[in-house]
Amino acid sequence: DVKVTQSSRYLVKRTGEKVFLECVQDMDHENMFWYRQDPGLGLRLIYFSYDVKMKEKGDIPEGYSVSREKKERFSLILESASTNQTSMYLCASSLLGRRETQYFGPGTRLLVL
Amino acid sequence: GQNIDQPTEMTATEGAIVQINCTYQTSGFNGLFWYQQHAGEAPTFLSYNVLDGLEEKGRFSSFLSRSKGYSYLLLKELQMKDSASYLCAVRENNAGNMLTFGGGTRLMVKP
Numbered sequence: 001d002v003k004v005t006q007s008s009r010y011l012v013k014r015t016g017e018k019v020f021l022e023c024v025q026d027m028d029h030e031n032m033f034w035y036r037q038d039p040g041l042g043l044r045l046i047y048f049s050y051d052v053k054m055k056e057k058g059d060i061p062e063g064y065s066v067s068r069e070k071k072e073r074f075s076l077i078l079e080s081a082s083t084n085q086t087s088m089y090l091c092a093s094s095l096l097g098r099r100e101t102q103y104f105g106p107g108t109r110l111l112v113l
Numbered sequence: 114g115q116n117i118d119q120p121t122e123m124t125a126t127e128g129a130i131v132q133i134n135c136t137y138q139t140s141g142f143n144g145l146f147w148y149q150q151h152a153g154e155a156p157t158f159l160s161y162n163v164l165d166g167l168e169e170k171g172r173f174s175s176f177l178s179r180s181k182g183y184s185y186l187l188l189k190e191l192q193m194k195d196s197a198s199y200l201c202a203v204r205e206n207n208a209g210n211m212l213t214f215g216g217g218t219r220l221m222v223k224p
Contacts, residue, residue: 043156043202
């Protein structure tokens, strides 16, 4: 079974803090993704990576950065957290092929005060 | 870019059949996925369509018409545990493995 884990299920941070969200997958997947999910807006792609040290912007990259130093780990960084970044953050991974589904982690619910 | 539409909410009765529709507009279609997401949990894969027609998997089926930009997810013999959100996601050509998701349809199954 594919396993995607995220470092925290719930996180509370203050405005201006630097926030790190970690994601690890154990199936040697090339692709990894970070989404945020908000009511009425669905899942929106923030960044994705198709290889170590490679990254591509998704639909809403502003205010975020990412790091992929190892194949199994993809980190999302909020350089200076703001209240509008309060959301559910979901990490996913997949193999390279176009038929391949994405496997999701359990999510991190982030509250920025 | 893409535009993906699905109903926000649906209600159905245990034992019945429900059809959840998804329409999309894309410049280069390259596959459609359906995911199920229970409240507070991660989305899980249900089905994948890239050619026209019906794909059946037990109680769940998914249909695709590329010419109409239309898909549906059909759930038969509904059970209470089917209460969840159902997410439609589309992949475009030259998008790697990126998906664009619709807003999701929250299905409530009542006894």
